[in-house]
Amino acid sequence: MSDARQILETAPGDEADVEHEFGGGVMGYTVGLGLAALLTATAFVLPALNLVWPPSLPIALGVLAIAQMGVHVVFFLHVTTGPDNVNNVLALAFGALIVFLIIGGSVWIMHAMNANMMNPAMHM
Amino acid sequence: MLGKLTWDAIPFDQPIPLAAGAVVALAVLAVLIYITVKGWVPYLWREWITSVDHKRIGVMYVALAILMLMRGFIDAVMMRTQQAVAFRSNGYLPPEHFNQIFSAHGTIMIFFGAMPFMIGLMNFVVPLQLGVRDVAFPTLNSVSFWLTASGALLVNLSLVVGEFSRTGWLPFPPLSEMTYSPGVGVDYYCWALQISGVGTVLTGVNFVTTILKIRAPGMTYMRMPIFCWTALAANLLIVAAFPVLTATLAMLLLDRYLGFHFFTNTGGGNMMMFMNLIWAWGHPEVYILILPAFGVFSCVVPTFSGKPVFGYRSMVMATMAICLIAFMVWLHHFFTMGAGGDVNAIFGTMSAIIAVPTGVKIFNWLFTMYGGRVRFTVPMIWSVAFMITFTVGGLTGVLLAVPPADFMLHNSMFLVAHFHNVIVGGTVFGALAGMTYWFPKAFGFRLHEGWGRWSAYFTIAGFYVVFMPLYVVGLEGMTRRLQHYDVGAWRPWMMVSVFGVLLALVGIVLEIVTIYVSIRDRESLRDEVGDPWDGRTLEWSTASPPPEYNFAVLPHVDHEEYYWRIKQAAARSETLPEEPHYVDIEMPRNSATGFVAAFFATVMGFALIWHIWWMVGVAFVGAYATFVAFAWRDHEEHVIPAETVARNDHARRAARAKALKAYSPR
Ligand code: HEM
Ligand SMILES: [Cu+2]
Numbered sequence: 001m002s003d004a005r006q007i008l009e010t011a012p013g014d015e016a017d018v019e020h021e022f023g024g025g026v027m028g029y030t031v032g033l034g035l036a037a038l039l040t041a042t043a044f045v046l047p048a049l050n051l052v053w054p055p056s057l058p059i060a061l062g063v064l065a066i067a068q069m070g071v072h073v074v075f076f077l078h079v080t081t082g083p084d085n086v087n088n089v090l091a092l093a094f095g096a097l098i099v100f101l102i103i104g105g106s107v108w109i110m111h112a113m114n115a116n117m118m119n120p121a122m123h124m
Numbered sequence: 125m126l127g128k129l130t131w132d133a134i135p136f137d138q139p140i141p142l143a144a145g146a147v148v149a150l151a152v153l154a155v156l157i158y159i160t161v162k163g164w165v166p167y168l169w170r171e172w173i174t175s176v177d178h179k180r181i182g183v184m185y186v187a188l189a190i191l192m193l194m195r196g197f198i199d200a201v202m203m204r205t206q207q208a209v210a211f212r213s214n215g216y217l218p219p220e221h222f223n224q225i226f227s228a229h230g231t232i233m234i235f236f237g238a239m240p241f242m243i244g245l246m247n248f249v250v251p252l253q254l255g256v257r258d259v260a261f262p263t264l265n266s267v268s269f270w271l272t273a274s275g276a277l278l279v280n281l282s283l284v285v286g287e288f289s290r291t292g293w294l295p296f297p298p299l300s301e302m303t304y305s306p307g308v309g310v311d312y313y314c315w316a317l318q319i320s321g322v323g324t325v326l327t328g329v330n331f332v333t334t335i336l337k338i339r340a341p342g343m344t345y346m347r348m349p350i351f352c353w354t355a356l357a358a359n360l361l362i363v364a365a366f367p368v369l370t371a372t373l374a375m376l377l378l379d380r381y382l383g384f385h386f387f388t389n390t391g392g393g394n395m396m397m398f399m400n401l402i403w404a405w406g407h408p409e410v411y412i413l414i415l416p417a418f419g420v421f422s423c424v425v426p427t428f429s430g431k432p433v434f435g436y437r438s439m440v441m442a443t444m445a446i447c448l449i450a451f452m453v454w455l456h457h458f459f460t461m462g463a464g465g466d467v468n469a470i471f472g473t474m475s476a477i478i479a480v481p482t483g484v485k486i487f488n489w490l491f492t493m494y495g496g497r498v499r500f501t502v503p504m505i506w507s508v509a510f511m512i513t514f515t516v517g518g519l520t521g522v523l524l525a526v527p528p529a530d531f532m533l534h535n536s537m538f539l540v541a542h543f544h545n546v547i548v549g550g551t552v553f554g555a556l557a558g559m560t561y562w563f564p565k566a567f568g569f570r571l572h573e574g575w576g577r578w579s580a581y582f583t584i585a586g587f588y589v590v591f592m593p594l595y596v597v598g599l600e601g602m603t604r605r606l607q608h609y610d611v612g613a614w615r616p617w618m619m620v621s622v623f624g625v626l627l628a629l630v631g632i633v634l635e636i637v638t639i640y641v642s643i644r645d646r647e648s649l650r651d652e653v654g655d656p657w658d659g660r661t662l663e664w665s666t667a668s669p670p671p672e673y674n675f676a677v678l679p680h681v682d683h684e685e686y687y688w689r690i691k692q693a694a695a696r697s698e699t700l701p702e703e704p705h706y707v708d709i710e711m712p713r714n715s716a717t718g719f720v721a722a723f724f725a726t727v728m729g730f731a732l733i734w735h736i737w738w739m740v741g742v743a744f745v746g747a748y749a750t751f752v753a754f755a756w757r758d759h760e761e762h763v764i765p766a767e768t769v770a771r772n773d774h775a776r777r778a779a780r781a782k783a784l785k786a787y788s789p790r
Pocket of ligand 1 (some may be wrong): 236411413414457476478518519522526527533539547550
């Protein structure tokens with residue numbers, strides 16, 4: 001096997017590595033699928049069946065959504081805390097930071113503008 | 125059958141675009157016929173169009189960029205001449221035409237001139253500097269290029285079929301909504317950018333992966349040349365920012381095609397949200413343009429000063445700091461929108477802070493030159509011109525980032541001068557420096573010094589004469605994008621500015637002459653050894669042009685400036701490093717996927733613009749089928765036998781051994 005192959009083989013997405021890490025392999029995907037389906041179903045069941053105090057529903061849905069993201073990140077994207085995963089974790093952190101900056105910034109900016117410019121939608 | 129497309133779309137009543145379009149069409153046809161008659165089609169198809177070699181793709185990106193820069197320059201000439209004559213008169217360009225010209229100018233220059241130039245340089249250089257054989261996803265790379273070309277084609281098609289957007293290089297609503305722009309101009313803009321935007325995101329993914337995951341053995345992060353760092357930062361910005369552009373344009377398209385009201389005046393839409401989103405992409409975008417240029421200067425200045433780059437670690441820190449802070453300043457493009465004093469103050473402060481790492485870099489380049497043996501070659505002339513020019517542009521940027529000042533200067537000619545000052549003086553000078561610097565690596569011969577020097581002098585002088593007057597008229601209150609005006613005080617400055625266009629034109633012609641003369645005299649400009657500038661980074665260790673596989677054996681990097689060290693060691697001992705053991709090399713096979721997919725993407729974009737729905741369906745199926753066919757192929761690589769590798773490398777080593785005798789170690 002030539003040099004080029006050896007190097008290309010460290011590229012992400014190679015199933016060979018995935019088998020051995022946490023959340024990898026067919027078993028990992030099955031567990032992930034189960035968890036994801038469960039979380040999705042719960043998100044529909046909770047409001048429909050009136051199981052919790054209604055005003056707390058948005059928060060419950062938010063928690064479910066974050067848990068869903070966690071399941072995807074661990075079982076499908078294979079971002080774990082292993083030593084060969086530093087890049088992935090950093091990339092995830094970078095992404096989360098940018099999303100936070102853009103969404104948080106947008107909400108702040110638009111809210112401030114609506115308040116200052118007396119947007120009719122805010123003062124009705 | 126053909127949706128909105130009728131014969132009315134061809135502007136028979138407007139001689140200028142029709143004549144221009146006819147000339148271009150004839151020229152393209154002539155070139156195509158010439159190529160076919162000469163029998164070059166199979167060669168082009170095999171070696172370029174279907175090539176997945178990062179070097180070839182890089183060269184094609186740069187070629188596309190040069191073509192588009194010249195196309196955009198024609199628009200620039202028209203705008204400057206219009207403003208020179210349109211004093212108390214209507215000039216020669218009617219408003220609707222003038223508006224299309226400034227829109228096309230900005231769009232073409234940013235998306236199809238500056239961006240492809242930078243991406244082309246990264247394509248050519250990054251794998252070579254990292255000491256590897258190709259990028260992480262070679263076929264995807266070809267897809268990226270052809271999708272970019274597809275977008276460029278659509279924009280240029282609008283010249284003769286239909287019309288282009290009249291909203292400026294960013295389609296601000298409500299002007300860009302159906303109510304005020306019922307024509308196909310905005311649709312051309314949006315679909316061209318959506319298609320090329322996919323290509324750009326794929327490039328970002330490809331290069332982030334390449335730099336993080338595929339480096340020569342021993343090439344740790346802190347041993348990467350600065351250009352690789354700036355490429356990493358620029359591509360991280362692409363990956364993070366371009367989806368915002370895509371989503372924003374998608375919302376605008378939903379407004380236009382399906383009657384949504386994200387950004388409309390009525391129905392609860394908010395056009396200010398468009399401002400906010402487009403600049404959340406737009407400011408990172410300007411750093412996508414400038415960071416690779418910073419990388420070019422960080423290669424050129426050390427090489428021609430004969431010293432390692434000053435403050436390597438601070439360069440890395442500055443690059444990554446810019447990458448992060450680029451996402452914290454976007455509001456400075458709409459201080460006047462009315463978000464209020466506290467919001468403006470925070471974003472104004474962040475904008476001033478982002479100038480700090482940039483300043484660090486300027487000082488690092490200066491200190492790299494300080495005490496060095498500086499050779500004023502053409503790339504170095506561009507670099508010095510950049511340092512001076514960019515500092516001025518950065519300072520006016522900081523001035524604009526002071527909210528009270530911006531309330532006076534927003535959307536004035538002062539702003540126009542600022543961003544040309546940084547984009548021309550930064551990105552374009554960097555692109556030309558990089559092109560001259562790496563040209564011998566790509567083609568095996570240098571560009572002619574004498575002609576190149578004069579080209580640089582005229583272009584730089586032209587830049588100053590065009591844009592410095594714009595600062596003055598901006599301070600005198602002239603706003604941007606005026607089709608005509610009646611303020612006498614501005615007139616003389618506009619005349620000076622149009623004279624500068626003439627100087628820049630001379631510079632461009634001289635650049636073309638440079639390339640022509642260099643090709644003619646290529647034997648005397650030949651780079652036999654592969655290291656014409658006494659370079660310091662790995663790309664200069666292989667032959668010029670490099671073989672398809674870049675390196676006969678991958679270098680084992682055990683130090684920063686690894687190539688410089690082994691070169692000095694070899695010169696001192698007067699022997700080359702030991703001959704390596706050569707093995708077979710597997711390289712990815714050519715693929716027509718990129719070209720075919722982009723063909724379908726172009727058809728689909730065109731059909732979407734003109735509402736030809738059946739054609740949209742056909743093209744979509746075609747593009748999808750291309751992708752499936754690619755995914756199903758099972759023969760992905762071809763092998764270059766060890767004997768071929770050895771033969772090529774013996775030739776390289778022989779040339780090196782000869783050159784070694786004449787080389788005095790430092
Ligand atoms: C020193 C850092 C910089 C600062 C503080 C800065 C600040 C600003 C500000 C405040 C504006 C908005 C002015 C207005 O609309 O009233 C602006 C516009 C602009 N800047 Fe910069 N800038 C900087 C560097 C750059 C660089 C490096 C580039 C590109 C390579 C660039 C490209 C642009 C462009 C294209 C626009 C105008 C876009 C438009 O309105 O059409 N700037 N800059
Ligand atoms: Cu900005």
